[in-house]
Amino acid sequence: xxGVSQSPSNKVTEKGKDVELRCDxxxxxxxxxxxxxxxGQGLEFLIYFQGNxxxxxxxxxxxxxxxxxxxxxxxxxxxxxxxxxDSAVYLCASSSTVRNEKLFFGSGTQxxxx
Amino acid sequence: EDQVTQSPEALxxxxxxxxxxNCSYTVSGLRGLFWYRQDPGKGPEFLFTxxxxxxxxxKERLKATLTKKESFLHITAPKPEDSATYLCAVQAGGTSYxxxxxxxxxxxxxxx
Numbered sequence: 051x052x053g054v055s056q057s058p059s060n061k062v063t064e065k066g067k068d069v070e071l072r073c074d075x076x077x078x079x080x081x082x083x084x085x086x087x088x089x090g091q092g093l094e095f096l097i098y099f100q101g102n103x104x105x106x107x108x109x110x111x112x113x114x115x116x117x118x119x120x121x122x123x124x125x126x127x128x129x130x131x132x133x134x135x136d137s138a139v140y141l142c143a144s145s146s147t148v149r150n151e152k153l154f155f156g157s158g159t160q161x162x163x164x
Numbered sequence: 165e166d167q168v169t170q171s172p173e174a175l176x177x178x179x180x181x182x183x184x185x186n187c188s189y190t191v192s193g194l195r196g197l198f199w200y201r202q203d204p205g206k207g208p209e210f211l212f213t214x215x216x217x218x219x220x221x222x223k224e225r226l227k228a229t230l231t232k233k234e235s236f237l238h239i240t241a242p243k244p245e246d247s248a249t250y251l252c253a254v255q256a257g258g259t260s261y262x263x264x265x266x267x268x269x270x271x272x273x274x275x276x
Contacts, residue, residue, distance in 0.1 A: 054207070083262050091268060092168070093208070093251070098262030106260040141207050149261055151196065155207025 054156035056142050062162045063132055071127040071159045075144030082119055083153065084127050087139040096140075099125065132163045166191045166256050168267035176273045177242055185237040185250055185270045193257030197235050198264065199228050200251040208251055211237075242274045 055074040063069050075082050084096040095109035099119045110116070114132075119125040129136055139160050143153040167190045177183055189197065196215050200208035212221045214230040221228050225246065227238040237250055249271050253264040 081262055085266075092266035093253070093264075095263050095265070098260055100260070100262065106262060109263070143207070145262075149196075151198075151213045152210045153208075153264075154210070157206050 054142055054144055054154050056140075056156035056159050058159060059157065060160045060162075062164065064164055065134060066131055068128065068130045069132055069161065071129075071140050071142075071161070073125045073127070073142030073156060075123070075125070075142070076146070076154055078122075079144035079146045079154070080122055081145040081147075082125050083143045083145075084117055084125070085141045085143065087141055087158070089138070093141065096127070129161075132161075134163050137161055137163045166254060166265040168252055168254055168265055170250075170252050170267035170270050172270060173268070174271040174273070176275065177239075179243055179274055179276050180241045182238070182240045182242070184239070185272070187235040187237070187252030187267055188233060189235070189252075189254045191254045191256045191265070195255040195257045195259075195261075197230055198253045198255070199226075199235070199237055200253065202249045202251055202269070211250075239272070242272075244274045244276050247272055247274045 057072045080101045082099045085093040087093050097117045098106040114130045117127045139158040141158045143155040145153050169188045171186045196213050199211040202208040212228040217232045219230050225240050229236045249269040251269045253266040
């Protein structure tokens with residue numbers, strides 16, 4: 051595709067429900083990232099996939115958060131038993147280079163937990 | 165712990181009024197420093213990567229510089245379309261290449 055695609059663009063859910071966020075990276079990009087952007091705060095690293103290597107999950111805030119990636123394509127970020135503090139914009143990015151100097155970001159999913 | 169602090173939080177300029185944004189960082193072995201631009205409702209857009217002190221990069225009205233403790237984004241004769249949030253991020257040595265630490269950003273508004 052022309053860019054990184056994320057869906058849905060907006061998601062409203064009730065506290066305690068599970069949500070799945072989807073990311074379609076740019077075709078051919080081996081690296082994929084998830085970041086979280088809370089209102090008024092900087093982007094927080096969540097998880098990083100690079101090719102077939104084990105993902106770097108060091109940024110996941112709790113065991114309620116998990117992510118998967120199928121090969122070098124689509125990724126899903128799952129948040130179980132959502133809490134109000136999970137409300138944020140979840141951004142996905144991809145990169146074509148090993149050193150990942152240039153990240154291409156999607157427009158994000160705005161998650162609101164009521 | 166790696167830290168990035170950007171100042172000012174917000175900056176209002178008149179069209180043509182040049183200025184600079186600051187990014188101070190503390191990192192264990194800088195691998196790279198990045199500048200991104202973010203428009204409302206969109207994801208960040210890559211501007212520059214700087215790797216070592218003394219390095220400079222330019223793109224149109226923007227120029228990024230790097231020292232051992234901070235980076236500056238200089239904006240020369242800005243136009244209203246330069247209005248956006250500018251984000252600074254660092255990549256530390258010894259971590260995976262995908263892990264960036266971002267500052268909170270500087271919201272730039274350029275009035276015509």
